[in-house]
Amino acid sequence: KNEVEQSPQNLTAQEGEFITINCSYSVGISALHWLQQHPGGGIVSLFMLSSGKKKHGRLIATINIQEKHSSLHITASHPRDSAVYICAAYPNFGNEKLTFGTGTRLTIIP
């Protein structure tokens, strides 16, 4: 079982819908990353979280350390949000390296 689990694996939604991607982890962590990768493209850091909530434009990320859970929300989704979203965490032990989730492939239909 992967230490970092994401759901859903695939998500298709209509433009304008509110999107939620979930990430749960089984070990104590120092910090958690949300990354975005467009098809054939590079990898962009969206958020780095160790507690609470962060917001950039239409994107919101939350983390609940006690429940070992993080969510990425996209409001007013747009076709350009279509990408793979990756959750990755630094374990408390061996925290030089990220443990990656399997990714969520999001497709937004116009």
Next chain:
Amino acid sequence: NAGVTQTPKFRILKIGQSMTLQCTQDMNHNYMYWYRQDPGMGLKLIYYSVGAGITDKGEVPNGYNVSRSTTEDFPLRLELAAPSQTSVYFCASRDRYYEQYFGPGTRLTVT
């Protein structure tokens, strides 16, 4: 700031050839990483470095070597290229708040 830069962007190698993938960052980050991403798959850590002169293996180090003589540069060496090393290679650096910054990637094909 250029951030993390990688060269080349694309490369085709014949089986048995060697090459070095270059990675440079101008953010004075101590931590640097090399990942590979096979088609349709996630990122796998090849090697990482916590500072100049210090490197360590990741999940998939076989067939690769690294060095870190300066804070800025973290080259990845492929010796005796094999078709299994066909992949996209990403270099990243990490700031003191744990955030990783990725380079644009090198797409390598070994035939």
